[in-house]
Amino acid sequence: xxxxxxxxxxxxxxxxxxxxxxxxxxxxxxxxxxxxxxxxxxxxxxxxxxxxxxxxxxxxxxxxxxxxxxxxxxxxxxxxxxxxxxxxxxxxxxxxxxxxxxxxxxxxxxxxxxxxxxxxxxxxxxxxxxxxxxxxxxxxxxxxxxxxxxxxxxxxxxxxxxxxxxxxxxxxxxxxxxxxxxxxxxxxxxxxxxxxxxxxxxxxxxxxxxxxxxxxxxxxxxxxxxxxxxxxxxxxxxxxxxxxxxxxxxxxxxxxxxxxxxxxxxxxxxxxxxxxxxxxxxx
Ligand code: KIV
Numbered sequence: 663x664x665x666x667x668x669x670x671x672x673x674x675x676x677x678x679x680x681x682x683x684x685x686x687x688x689x690x691x692x693x694x695x696x697x698x699x700x701x702x703x704x705x706x707x708x709x710x711x712x713x714x715x716x717x718x719x720x721x722x723x724x725x726x727x728x729x730x731x732x733x734x735x736x737x738x739x740x741x742x743x744x745x746x747x748x749x750x751x752x753x754x755x756x757x758x759x760x761x762x763x764x765x766x767x768x769x770x771x772x773x774x775x776x777x778x779x780x781x782x783x784x785x786x787x788x789x790x791x792x793x794x795x796x797x798x799x800x801x802x803x804x805x806x807x808x809x810x811x812x813x814x815x816x817x818x819x820x821x822x823x824x825x826x827x828x829x830x831x832x833x834x835x836x837x838x839x840x841x842x843x844x845x846x847x848x849x850x851x852x853x854x855x856x857x858x859x860x861x862x863x864x865x866x867x868x869x870x871x872x873x874x875x876x877x878x879x880x881x882x883x884x885x886x887x888x889x890x891x892x893x894x895x896x897x898x899x900x901x902x903x904x905x906x907x908x909x910x911x912x913x914x915x916x917x918x919x920x921x922x923x924x925x926x927x928x929x930x931x932x933x934x935x936x937x938x939x940x941x942x943x944x945x
Pocket of ligand 1: 686705707708710747844867
């Protein structure tokens with residue numbers, strides 16, 4: 663029997679100094695595979711908006727769609743903690759709406775925790791969701807939901823003033839009850855600093871090696887993303903492998919090679935003879 667990780671286990675990993683491994687997934691098939699590979703946290707990221715749905719950025723995936731992705735992933739994961747990303751405008755309107763929508767992610771999407779983007783301005787929302795009994799992961803630095811419209815996709819915490827603000831954001835989220843924080847595309851000095859300062863784990867993406875853990879978008883890692891950020895690493899080129907496999911299938915169908923004898927089932931000879939007699943007799 664595989665034991666499911668809890669938020670407490672994730673906090674323990676930081677105390678033990680063991681790096682935390684997080685990756686995104688959006689469906690049952692890949693969720694099973696990443697879980698079997700032994701990651702600690704599976705994030706159903708709103709990056710689904712781009713990598714699964716083909717939108718230009720993360721703002722367009724809806725709460726309903728995220729809940730569907732979460733359901734599929736939750737069914738595929740036996741061990742890792744499953745975190746569902748709260749999509750754009752699902753937590754910004756009011757604390758009440760944020761709590762209601764986080765509740766839907768848990769009750770309908772069956773996730774263990776939710777993640778939301780934003781610093782100290784969202785500390786009240788984080789506290790309200792945590793008070794409702796739902797663990798929350800924060801997300802600071804480059805926050806793609808606002809980057810698309812206001813801040814742009816750029817490295818954060820480049821100067822001292824911006825760095826101090828990031829530290830304040832991280833501390834405010836910890837005080838509000840967040841159990842972990844994603845630190846996206848910030849200078850490595852600042853990411854390492856907040857990792858040391860906070861008791862909760864800081865999971866970096868594009869923020870250097872000094873974080874308590876790392877997260878990557880699965881489709882960047884396996885080569886299925888159309889566009890990947892410069893800080894991600896492609897471990898396998900699955901796109902080429904899939905294209906080659908489908909091309910081989912297409913060619914075999916066109917040439918009449920597939921299906922061959924190995925993939926074909928026959929009637930017993932006497933049944934076939936009987937069958938022909940019947941259809942001919944029916945004419
Ligand atoms: O949506 C996502 O995939 C994310 C990761 C980049 C952390 O938020």
